[in-house]
Structure formats: C-alpha cells, structure tokens
Amino acid sequence: MGEHPPAGRRSGGSTSGVVPEGAAAGSTEAGASRAAAELRERAYGELAGRDAVLRRLVETRGRPDPFVWEDGGRTGDDPFAALLLHIAGQQISTRVAFVLFDRIRDAVGRMPDPAGIIGLGPERLRACGLSRAKASYMLGLAGLQEDGGIDVYGLGALDDEAALASLTAVKGLGVWTSEMFLLHQLRRKDVLPSGDVGIRRAIERAWELPGIPTVRETERRGRSWAPYRSFATALLWASLRPAAGAGAGGTGARA
Numbered sequence: 001m002g003e004h005p006p007a008g009r010r011s012g013g014s015t016s017g018v019v020p021e022g023a024a025a026g027s028t029e030a031g032a033s034r035a036a037a038e039l040r041e042r043a044y045g046e047l048a049g050r051d052a053v054l055r056r057l058v059e060t061r062g063r064p065d066p067f068v069w070e071d072g073g074r075t076g077d078d079p080f081a082a083l084l085l086h087i088a089g090q091q092i093s094t095r096v097a098f099v100l101f102d103r104i105r106d107a108v109g110r111m112p113d114p115a116g117i118i119g120l121g122p123e124r125l126r127a128c129g130l131s132r133a134k135a136s137y138m139l140g141l142a143g144l145q146e147d148g149g150i151d152v153y154g155l156g157a158l159d160d161e162a163a164l165a166s167l168t169a170v171k172g173l174g175v176w177t178s179e180m181f182l183l184h185q186l187r188r189k190d191v192l193p194s195g196d197v198g199i200r201r202a203i204e205r206a207w208e209l210p211g212i213p214t215v216r217e218t219e220r221r222g223r224s225w226a227p228y229r230s231f232a233t234a235l236l237w238a239s240l241r242p243a244a245g246a247g248a249g250g251t252g253a254r255a
Contacts (some may be wrong), residue, residue: 040065043189043228047235050224053206057235060243066191066234069184074101080145080152081112082185086177087137088130103128117142137172144170155181160188183230192229194218202236 044063048055075081089097107128108116117138125135144150155163167178179193194215204212225232
C-alpha cells in the first residue's frame, strides 16, 4: 500500500568536511532508491529469462513494485498499526478496512499502539465496527506485544521463516495476513502467497490451465521463481487488472 517517498535532495557542500544532516538523509534515500530500482530490474530480468509466460507478462504489464503499501499514509512506518489494518481488512474491502482503522485511531487519539488498544477494551473496539473476533485478535496482539510474547518492532531482524512463525503464532494472524506483512512492511523479496485466490486465478489464466491450481501446485510452480517470488507475485496480481494499468506498479490496495 503507499508509494515510496521520493529521494531527498542533497544540501549544499560543506567547507568543514562534515556532511550536513539533510545531505546525509538525502544521500541515504537516493542510495536506497537506486538499490531498489536495481533489485527490481534484476529480479524481473531473472524471471523473464527463466519463464516464457512471465517474460510475456513483463512485456505487457511492466515491472510493478511488489512492496507498495497503499494505505493513504494511515500507518506510516509503524508495524503494529499496519498489523491492525491487516486484521481489520480480513475478508472485507480495503475501503471498509480504512474506515474501521480510522475509527480506532480516533478512539485511541493517536496512532494506535498496544497500550491504546488495550485501553479501549473489547466493547469500544466493537463500537468502532469490528467483529467480536477481530476485536479479540487486536487485543491479543496488543497483549502479546506488551508482555513480550512477540516483538512486532523487531521482526525485521528475523529471517523470513522466523518472522512468519512469530506472526502466525498469534491468534488471528493467519498465513496470508502474515505473508502480506512480510511483503509490504518487511519488504521481503521472496514471498509467494500461494493461498491467495487472485494469485492462483492469475496462474490459471496466464498458463491457460484447465482449472485453478491448488495451493500445493502453486507452491510447486513458484519454486523456480526463487529468490524473487515477491516480484512474480506483483506481476501476477497486475495481470488481473485491465491492461491500461500495466506498469503502474503495486499490487493494488490489499489490506
């Protein structure tokens, strides 16, 4: 969800030899932007070279950014808030998920954090429009974060397998929700949500299969796309949209 911020501009030179703070930040952002662009080109080049169908999709759909998180700036860089939005968006439209999240943020009075969610309690969360189950999931996540049962803010230091295991151990965070977090918040390059119906439908269409592939068949097909399965995922999602949107980047709003 959300486009990456533009690279900052460099400040003027310094006669003291000390790089001004603004220049350092701009240099870091510019370097990160170049690295991301290089990774995207390398990933799609590799995928196109390995698979004729993916090559055709790259030619017709461009090179979408798999890490786009289009939440309208709601969660910023806060991973806990992002998980709340992921939970809110389970089985409902993104637009409705945004409404629910905005109500929660207003009820907390700031960016929702573990203490704020616990402070609301189940009834006030329900009053925001959440189902009983989703209110319970959010409270459970907040409690685990407060008690040390999970460190949402430290997941970036874990490898994919460990991060996925930590997330799916939390009630209400299934494999799909956890994979979306790895993709959009942790920006991992090798995520293929094989249980995603859209991905499976895209494979059925692109490879002209007689039926939608199973989760296991999707996993098996995707093995040859490693270590760039996140890019294949973005490309497959893009293939489901009208061709006029080709190359625009992103996977669309998926809470």
